[in-house]
Amino acid sequence: MGRWKNGILITYLVAIVFPFIFLFLLSMSSGWRFPDLLPEYFGFKNWGKVAGTESGIAQSFLISLVISLSVAVSSTLCGFVISRYVSYHPKKRLLTLLTYFPYILAPVVFGACLSYYFLKMGIFGTTFGVVLAQFIIAFPYALIFFSSFWNEKIKSYEDLVATLGGGSLTTFRKVLLPMARGLLMVCFFQTFLISWFEYGLTSIIGVGKVQTLTIKVFLFIKESNFYYGAMSCCMLIIPPVVMIYINKKYVFNKLI
Template sequence: MKFSWKPFILTLLVVLIVFPFAYMVLLSMASEWRFPDVLPNYFGLRNWTQIFSSETGLISSFVLSIVISLSVAFTSTLSGFLISRSVSYHPRKRLFTLLTYFPYILAPVVFAACLSYFFLMTGLFGSATGVIVAQFMIAFPYALIFFSSFWNERIRQYEELTATLGGNRRQTFLKVLLPLAKGMLLICFFQTFLISWFEYGLTSIIGVGKVQTLTIKVFLFIKEANFYYGALSCCLLIFPPVLLLYINKRYVFNKLI
């Protein structure tokens, strides 16, 4: 009987992947864990209960991050879907598609530094609205690129067929295009939500410390050497993406297969 290393390798990979997340949860529930103690002096939910009564602002940062990410994901997905049609059918499609990659040429921090003057002049500097606009400027091009593969000859024929049968543009959009693009719309919403959710460079510069999203809070706690609250905020940071990943796999990916 031939011996197989595959189960051991798979088990090792699973352990290596799960360990950072398990350790992060463990650290968020610990306190007074100092070298050379093998176990923390306290292990429980004290850190989690304190965030509701303390002035750390984690809950408000969590809510603010949710609002900003949902706003960016919704606006960039919807506008990207609508405008990508005009770009895909335009005679200069290659030029416009090439221009959509411009925000990704520069690092987010450099890109934000270049835009900071205009945000300052328009009064959006240091506000949540300014952060939403700044993040939209990197999420929207992604949506354009993502939907460029949707508009092909088959979709054009569907539109022409609907027009031949007497359907107007509104009916074509609501009853033909949206059902056909439902899976891609959900995936793009998921991706743009993640782009906004984990964005740090643009938020830190355009928000100038006033807009403290959850990502900003994580780095603040790490800089303060508050590893327990840093781990706790990281747990809050990964919860929405994990939930969206489950929804994406459960209701989108399986149906596409």
């Protein structure tokens, strides 16, 4: 029975790890055609081009990083602050229901609806336009995420600080932010990943001018450049892996 369990565990681990290993091997290859068992070239030639401008992968990685960090920081902070007023509002149920509206439509359809207004504002096909479009998706998620934080216990802490003479700014800095530190980090990670892997909305609003790393992956696949596509996928995996490590080591362990 123990051998069966070990065999199932090993098979499970191989099934999870194999796609990532294969992507890495494919990113180091070139001229790998069927029915050849081995590629014509295997080395770091493709990765060496990342630092240059030939592939544009390094630039796309930086663009994606800037966009995702901007969306994560703004949506997390705005979601935390505004969720307080939504939670204490008399029409809380209606306002909470409205936060689900961006998720009713598919990202491509939602992007098509926004494109007219973004074109009028002159931000269609710009990095700021992509950040704003992704913020519209990530901000409602942050509102929903923080809705469970505001309860009677938190309200009693706020009333206590007010009784002792503390203002709203002091309450946020000294009481609410320290109490919600773990949730703020988790929400930041989640909204970062929402932005990092976003494709449909970015492709519509960015209109091909804002080439994030996710857009690059699909472009390489359409061009049948599987080696650069695999390399882009490897780079696409790096931030989530780092986020998971930080989340587990510094956030999750403290929450439990």
